[in-house]
Amino acid sequence: ITAATDPVAVVALLKDMNASTQLTMLIVGESLMNDGTGMALFELFKGMMEGKDYADGPANIVIYVLKVVFLSPLIGFVVGLVTVFCLRRTNRLQANEKMTQIIITLVASYAAFYFAQYSFKLSGVLSTCAAGLCVAKWGSPLVLDHHMMHTVWEFIEWGYNTVLFMLAGLFFVDRAAANSKPSDYLYVFLVYIFLLVARSVCLIILYPVLNMAGERQISWEDATFMAWSGLRGALGIALGLIVIADHHHMGISEEAANQVFLVIGGTTTLTLMLNATTSRFILQKLGLIGVEDKDKLM
Numbered sequence: 001i002t003a004a005t006d007p008v009a010v011v012a013l014l015k016d017m018n019a020s021t022q023l024t025m026l027i028v029g030e031s032l033m034n035d036g037t038g039m040a041l042f043e044l045f046k047g048m049m050e051g052k053d054y055a056d057g058p059a060n061i062v063i064y065v066l067k068v069v070f071l072s073p074l075i076g077f078v079v080g081l082v083t084v085f086c087l088r089r090t091n092r093l094q095a096n097e098k099m100t101q102i103i104i105t106l107v108a109s110y111a112a113f114y115f116a117q118y119s120f121k122l123s124g125v126l127s128t129c130a131a132g133l134c135v136a137k138w139g140s141p142l143v144l145d146h147h148m149m150h151t152v153w154e155f156i157e158w159g160y161n162t163v164l165f166m167l168a169g170l171f172f173v174d175r176a177a178a179n180s181k182p183s184d185y186l187y188v189f190l191v192y193i194f195l196l197v198a199r200s201v202c203l204i205i206l207y208p209v210l211n212m213a214g215e216r217q218i219s220w221e222d223a224t225f226m227a228w229s230g231l232r233g234a235l236g237i238a239l240g241l242i243v244i245a246d247h248h249h250m251g252i253s254e255e256a257a258n259q260v261f262l263v264i265g266g267t268t269t270l271t272l273m274l275n276a277t278t279s280r281f282i283l284q285k286l287g288l289i290g291v292e293d294k295d296k297l298m
Contacts, residue, residue, distance in 0.1 A: 001240060001264055002195055003038035005031045006233025008161070009276040017280065017289045022214065023222050027229055035235050036126040040068045042239050043123065049250040054121065068123045075120065076112045076127035080134025083108040087135075087142040098145045102152050105135065125235075161234050168237045168265055171244060176262035184259055188266030195267065200227045221286040228282055231275055232268040240264035 007027045014024045044064060047055035054064040086104045090097050112131035117124030143149050203223050211217040240261040243250070247257035283289055 001236050003034055004235040005034045005230050007031050010229040010279055013279050019288050032129050039125040040123040072116050072123040072126035073130035075116045076130025077134055079108055079112040080131040083135050084139040087139045091142045164234050172265045176258045179258050180262050184262050187263050191263055192267050192270045199230045203227050231271040236264050
């Protein structure tokens with residue numbers, strides 16, 4: 001669950017402060033990979049606890065992982081191509097065509113998730129990401145009104161995030177915090193510290209590899225901010241709610257499920273209160289403000 005990151009607040013700040021476009025794309029792209037792999041691993045471990053066939057034995061697990069890694073994006077790619085075809089058919093300045101295109105993208109996102117997650121028992125998140133990448137690559141020139149498309153999708157994202165965090169607050173107070181022990185809050189702090197350390201160590205190990213790719217090298221300032229920007233958010237909260245809802249099928253007690261959600265909710269709150277609120281100050285101290293024009297020129 002803690003593998004999933006949510007950099008929405010940081011990305012909004014980067015855009016407002018005219019930070020590096022490359023840095024923004026690295027953080028957003030990494031978040032997509034984190035969410036996809038985190039969700040897939042969550043489904044695998046949840047299947048193990050529930051005694052599902054695909055998680056029974058090493059051979060089945062290897063087959064499941066290979067199917068998730070290769071077939072999930074393939075399903076999304078097919079849905080994406082169909083979406084691009086539909087966008088091309090509606091690329092006419094006629095009445096309601098702009099709204100039709102928005103509806104097409106909405107249907108495509110849910111179709112990619114549903115077919116992968118429920119029809120083929122794979123990763124809906126990876127499938128939806130692949131569909132989105134496909135539409136962004138070939139469908140972007142076919143969109144009649146980019147501003148309208150972005151506004152609708154941003155509103156949907158904001159609405160669902162708001163509902164999700166409201167649910168998280170209700171469950172946190174009613175279930176997790178009401179039945180918590182003082183030691184549980186120590187676990188919250190320890191998990192938060194562990195996530196920061198683990199993210200920093202990963203960036204240190206992969207720093208030479210990252211600088212072998214791309215148009216230009218990543219500075220140590222970029223890497224430092226990436227280590228600090230590992231916020232937790234919507235997907236982690238959603239997976240924590242799944243643990244509470246399905247704890248009977250997973251064979252764990254309600255007390256343990258509440259403890260899991262307390263740790264996840266508390267860690268998410270700490271990243272939003274500490275990392276998100278201090279990101280502007282760190283950007284200024286690292287000198288990462290106002291460099292977007294250089295990236296655009298490149």
